[in-house]
Amino acid sequence: MFQSFDDTATPEAGPARLAALRGALQDEGLAGFLVPRADAHQGEYVAERDARLAWLTGFTGSAGFCIALQEIAGIFVDGRYRVQVKAQVDTDHFTPVDWPETKPADWIRTQLPEGGAVGFDPWLYTAEQIETLEQGLKGSGITLRPTANLIDGIWPDQPEPPQGQISSYPVEFAGRDHESKRAEMARELREAGHRAAIITLPDSIAWALNIRGSDIPRNPVPHAFAILQDTGHLTLFVDAAKLDDTLRAHLGGEVLTRPVNAFAPALRSLTGPVRLDKSWVPVWVVQQLDEAGVARAWGDEPPILPKACKNDAEIAATREAHLRDGAALCEFLAWFDAQAPGTITEIDVVTRLEQCRRASGKLLDISFDTIAGSGPHGALAHYRVTHKSNRTLENGDLLVLDGGGQYLDGTTDITRTLPVGDVGAEESAAFTRVLQGMIAISRLRWPGGLAGRDLDAIARYPLWLADQDYNHGTGHGVGVHLCVHEGPQRLSRISHVPFKPGMIVSNEPGYYREGAFGIRIENLVVVTEAEPLPGGDQTGKLCFETLNWVPIDRRLIEAEMLTAAERGWLNDYHARCREKIAPRLGEDAANWLMRATAAL
Known part of the structure; x- marks a missing residue:
């Protein structure tokens, strides 16, 4: 496990x-x-x-x-x-x-x-x-x-720093070699008048060099620091134990590797202006430059925006990862529906779901600890089951199941809320409001230039009409075999970063009642250019393409609360789930999928 x-x-x-x-x-x-x-x-x-x-x-x-x-x-x-x-x-x-x-x-x-x-x-x-x-x-x-x-x-027994191995990432999934990435970032530095940039975010370094690491469970990134010159040359400050000859050959002659203790002298010897990202750079780095009299300038880490805007190869890869993951989840859901209330626990749920993901033979890790919160545990948005907290799923419970996988071709994340036996009308009404918010984001079209702060309220509107809400953002950015939480894009009232084509973000409204139950429905979506509509008079609109294809539990939906458009979206979504996922399933799960995706 x-x-x-x-x-x-x-x-x-x-x-x-x-x-x-x-x-x-x-x-x-x-x-x-x-x-x-x-x-x-x-x-x-x-x-x-x-x-x-x-x-x-x-x-x-x-x-x-x-x-x-x-x-x-x-x-x-x-x-x-x-x-x-x-x-x-x-x-x-x-x-x-x-x-x-x-x-x-x-x-x-x-x-x-x-x-x-x-x-x-x-x-x-x-x-x-x-x-x-x-x-x-x-x-x-x-x-x-x-x-x-x-x-x-x-802290007398503080663990040692991690020493995870670093490996190269296939260009077929990355879509570009790291030479071209560095050249583009260097050109942007020159245009801004910056001689160098400091990169401290591990996923930025991983993306820029087409590498992946193993220092942090769930996140395939290396602990390292980097200095990118305006020539495209890059110095990577990393423990040599993490590198082998194959990786050094991948990095090539324009990437110099140095030990981490060489980072301070290298900073002090730079010629400015040196770009620093105020949102991420440690104060320690600023101190080194200031003490050495090196001129600095604030700006984004060069990989931040290119990493967020996935290219065609990255999007194609992550689509495949989500189809594979969706099939695993449908196999799990077919098993789950066959279990009687009172016979399985939260740990049983987590264990079985991981087994289903592993059955593909391509799961490298889970993308975060699976959340399987039943009954009152569902009200804990980031609940992690332990042997001490483990709870049996009882009749009338809701189960919030949120998890994902790390595959070489993509990082997945999906949440479904599931009924255990017969669930009350109040829970079903709240579930339907959450579903309406999720559908609203899924169907959204908007003019370019808008950010998460501009769209977040749309997911909350059905809940607000009932004086309900949730205490988290509606969505976070997601990487491609990188971090399941990736910036700078967010679907949140505090995000000012405009959405651009290629950005992946989660769409996950919810509702939580402390001590009683929780609800969350989540798909990942990717920003894409919207097709013009007949009779429209504006171009340049953006929309979301859905990546996850797993049924939303119809037993919790109060169908009369849905509009015709919402019902149409859900029926179309379920038809596409059948089309995309059924060929990947065993017989029992395929039969389950047909029943679970019947039209409302």
Whole structure:
């Protein structure tokens, strides 16, 4: 199994570790210390060595941070984790704080009225994060002080850094060789008047060099840093143990590999202006350049937008990955529907689904730990089942099943909400509203230039009419055999990045009632140019092409709530599921698919 069911949260250890951290604060003359859920590459998923937030607090969610002061330690989490955090931390010692509603600077100002110095590790915070925090603290008498990581100093058995092997990525799936990618990025640097650019995002490096890594479970990326010159030459700072002769041959003569400890001297020797991405670059990098007097300029990492806008080969590859994954999920669903309520558990669900994905012979990993939340667990948007939390699926439950696979030709992600036996009318009505929002995004056409903030509300409109909503974005970007959460594109009210053809994003509205049930329906979609409509008077519209082809459970739909257009979309979607997936299924699953996709 790729997925384990061990309970890694250790809330009972939190008080002693917090006391040790406060001792370190006193030794350093600090009033507090910032503990993010991040590594030097700002990855959402971190290696065991970098799981400092979980080690200190017990909280294992994929987003959040702690501000530890001498008298109070706030643990900041967004709407996805507000139930989970209460179960995973000792709330007598760690105080959950609603974020982003509560701004960190405002909270620190309230808790430190006399001022003081708050420490942070400059490797783990970006220039933008610290700039925002300093602006919020202006005039308070509170300062931010870069320091060595105090958690590392009190963590006696901290794991070593990962040493995963790096391999080349086939050009048939990448669509372009890395020589042409580097040449294009270098040309863009020259046009902007920049002599070099710093690249710290692992998926940016992986995309730019057509490589994949194995430092982080679920995400096939390498831990490394890179300097791209305006000539197209690139220096990759990486542990030599991760490379072999085949990989070195793939990189070629214009890519120089150096050890990570050579990164600082290389930064200090650059000729500027050097481009830095304020959203991602560690403060430590800025410090090196500033101390050496190297001119710098803010701008996007050169791979960010080209990586997001998939080419034809990448889109074709990911279509095939989704068809393969869809067949696996349909095989699972046929099995699931044959199980009586009360006979299987959440772990049984996760295990069986992974077996179905593995049966293709092409699954390299899961793209994230499968979410299989039944009943009240479904209200935890990012629930991860453990041996301790495992629950039997009972009659009347809803099951939120969210998972995906890492295949060489694509990264998949899909959510279906499934009934266990007979489900109540209130749950079905909420499910139908979520479905209406998902259909609205699927059918959407919009003029170029709009961003996630402009489209997000469309998915929420049916829920808003019933005074319902969900505390997460409607969609995140997705890579092609890269990270399942990829920027810069998002279908979210906080995203200002315009959608462009080739961008892949999830379409996943939901509804969650704490202690009762959860609902989410998700397909991945790719931005494409829309065909003109007869009688229309505008061109240049964009639309979404659906990538996932797995039935949406008709037993939960209140058909009378759907409009004729919504019903037509669903029937057409199900007809295409039959067309695309049935030839890939065994007899039992094919028969199940025919029943599951019958027209409303």
